Amino acid sequence: MYQAGWNKQEIGISPRGYAMHGFGQPGHRAYGQETPLYARSLVLKDAEGQAAIFCCLDLGYVTQAMRAGAVERLQQHLGEQFNEAGFVLTCTHTHSGPGGCSHDVLYNLVTPGFVPEHLEAVIVATVDSVVEAWQSAAPTELSLASARFDEAVPVAWNRSLNAWNRNPDVPRYREGENHKALERQMQVLRLSRAGQVQSLLSLFGVHATCLSNSLDRHDGDNKGYAAAQAEQQLMASGASGAVAIFAQGTAGDVSPHYHGPQALKRRQQLTGRAEYVYAAENGRHQSQLALSIVAAPDQQQIIGAIDSVLTYVDFSSVHADPAMANGETQAWTSDPCHGVSFFAGTPVDGLGVAPPLAAVMRAGARMLRRWRMSPLSRLSPSERQYYQHLYAVQGPKDILMESGRKQALGLPLMQLSLPDAVDPLVAELKRQARIGAVNESALVPTVLPLQIIILGQLALVCCPGEFTTTAGRRLLDTVMKRLAPRGIEQVLICTYCNDYMGYVTTNEEYQEQAYEGGHTIFGQWTLAAFQTRFAHLADELLKDDPLRTHDRKTRPVQPPAAELALRSNLSPRS
Template identity: 65%
Template sequence: MLQAGWGKERIAIEARGYAMHGFGQPHHQAHGIETPLWARALCLQDGAGQIVVFCCLDLGYVTWAMRSALTASLREAIGDSFADERFVLTCTHTHSGPGGCSHDAMYNLVTPGFQPDHLAAVISAAEAAIVIAWQGLAPTDISIGSATFEEKVPVAWNRSLDAWNRNPDVAKFIAGENHRALDRRMQVLRFARDGKTQALLSLFGVHATCVSSHLDKHDGDNKGYAASAAEAVLAAAGAEAPVAIFAQSTAGDVSPHYHGPSDLAIRRHIQGNDEYAYAKTNGEYQSSLALATNTTTPLGGSLDGILTYVDFSNVAADTAWTGGVENARTGDPCHGVAFVAGTPVDGPGVAAPLAAILRQGSRLLRRWRMSRFSGLSANDRAYYQALYEAHGAKDIVFEASLKLALGRPFKSLGAASIVDPLLAELNRQAKAGALNKSAMVPTVLPLQIIRIGTVALVCCPGEFTTTAGRRLLKTIEDSLKGQGYSQVLICTYCNEYMGYVTTREEYQQQAYEGGHTIFGQWTLAAFQTRFAELAREFRQPVAVRKHDQALRPAAVPADELAKRSRQRPN
């Protein structure tokens, strides 16, 4: 029998007017707390003393800054039984949680800047929850099961149906059938002692965007409400200090809001405090299904994990996952017009006329760079040729590696800064010398597989669409055949955040998800290539595995990080 323990700790961040992470809107500032935000943790131990740690945060993202600091502190707190490769750090992806917790610049712009006290509070809460879980290790009955939301349950809708329908391997749906264009299954791990459920882990993909950017309080959104509701039920049934984790599966193209005919009009009828009520109802749907799931398959046996980091700015994708296309590679990170345009129902971005201007400007820049009149050197021309081949249909706005916006250096965006506060902050940081050597977005990304008895848990950074996740799972299932696994599951938003992963077909639509797939149209194929390699190594005994264990993200210059730290005036 495996041993298990669980714990939770409140993330003690005061709401002081800083913008929240998720919608990318400077006006989305936190001035109060609607619901507490928590770090929830599970710890498992097998007969050989190996432990697996799973921690889920009520936040919009997980960053290398969080994970690296926690890894160091947990080695000291727990000792030799703690292992980096068996530590999973993920989040609920609530869009109503604090930001400013990354050492990379892009996703901190809105906060504004890096907020070291936010990061310290997250690390403190996560470590406390994990240590509680570790100290509570005891023999526990662990079982797994799955259940499916009935179609009539209004819990999730595909928000990019046209992109979904481009995939050749999916059922095609029409507007109004968006609720069918997703994975409505929920997987549940249940932890019981003396016949009573004490903790659970749910995996179901749906965005935590019930609460919009028009409200001004920290809130756990649907996943947070689901956890609280489940914990209340378990406590009423006799569980002592229960912990319920509602983590994400493939949520990239899945919204908690109705999508279909008249969706914008319907969304406008949910405003103000009704949004909190809507999030609570959505969470209760998830909680009810998790608690009702028949987890009849026991989990025992050994624990294991494998972790590697890959630089995704230049990965050659295997033809097995490119449809036979040769020389397919990822490229330096770039954000498209669709990224700044946002999603119409969940989180609108810039106005359509401005998006049209940006799109035209991006296309003109591409044509100029590729023309004989550009004056580019042979090396620069070759670079841009490869960049545009990697990014394909994307109308590029931001070139993160070169720190350009529509071809202009960030520090020369003075005029544009007048009309956009995010560009103003970007311009301020560039002029202050805060971005000279710092990365805008992470490019060295973690790939991880965890073994819990006969279950393999694939832990992915960022946001995978439903079909992208399904294809990745099939890739890993094929690579792990014959190794005694009964199920292969996926958890996203794990260990780092860098945006989205779509299928190549979805990418061509250049909906929001495609515009935020920052390494280009071959990103999924690159993940399949590298995860297949990792899974093959995972088949081997630990002592003979040859995966890269040395590569990690580069350290951020302390002086530049300090220059990005900005106090909001009272």
């Protein structure tokens, strides 16, 4: 039996016209609040005092700035009892929550810029919920069970079926069978006292995008509704202060909207208040399945020691194990690049730039690539070698933005040839570049957190960013093989953990260059690189802690304070 506690705290951010994070649309601004946004925390302690802390935010992303701020204050509150490696900070990925909470440039661009008040509110809610959960810990039974959504339940659809069908290790589906091309299994950790279910943690992957970018209110979307509904039911059944966390699994290619014939037409017919109703219905499907799982008598009791490992890896240059890269001996990652398909968005969940503009961008990217690889380009030997490597790693991606070098179509950001009037994000990026706000600051994170939590015979793989269904399954298979000698019986995945940098597709899915592949910024071997590094990290868990040699010190470099100040507290667009 573990000592466990749980708590939730509202994230105290008042909507003031800042753009919300998720859809990348400057016009998607918040002027009100439809539902409260929470930080929900669970704390587990074993007999030796080792702890695991799981905090889930009703936000679209987790950033290094959030995690670092929370870690610093939790160390102050909890002292030596706090183990950073055992602290998981994740989110529901609602696209109707506040942004401006990153020290990096790109994912703050739409807000516009960095909003210190938002970051502070997130850190306060996180720390308060964790500390209250820690202090309320009492003997609690922990168990795990799972169940599948019936195929008739309208909860999730694969939004990139052509990419899915490229994988050799999945069933092939036709248009209209998108609801089958995903992981329909939900896993739920149940926390009970004296036979009464008190709290739960659900893992199921589906985008929290029931609500469109035409709305103007903060909202927890489907995961937030699921949590509120489950908590209400648990308390009606006798639980005291129930906390229900609905976290994400492999949501990268999974939409809460119908995908199949006439999908876009059906989506366009769902507008206004009907979208909130739909989000609540989707959440109800999730909460009902979770509650049926925790009520089932067939539960796997989780017992044993708590353990954890955390390391940070620079993904701009990782060599993948050939065994995880289809035998390729030169499978590397590269500096981050965003493809045209990223800027084009997704056809149902969130369109990006207009198709004619995307076509112009694509033509420009291909022309630049041909020129750079041509003898006429007169690149220096080192530059030619750099771009040969970059294009080999990025494969078929039509690169619009070299996010590592901070160039767009080969030009410095401030010289980007697209007129400001074409896209407000282009205008904002050029403006920040002109005033010197991005000279030394990273556009996106490249030094990323990898984390594995052990709860008795269960392991939880905690990943940054968004993994597609098949990418996540392959990663779990890799880690399970490594941890089996320790007695691990099951490995689960939680995504959107500890930082955000985009997507992770399989190599085969990447070749499709749908939105997900265009947003897999480290290239076509990104998944193989994650498998390689997570395998190494899992191997460390086979050793006693004093014998582990993984890097525990590396952390992302903070941006210059002067540059951060230049892109802070910018006025919301009218």
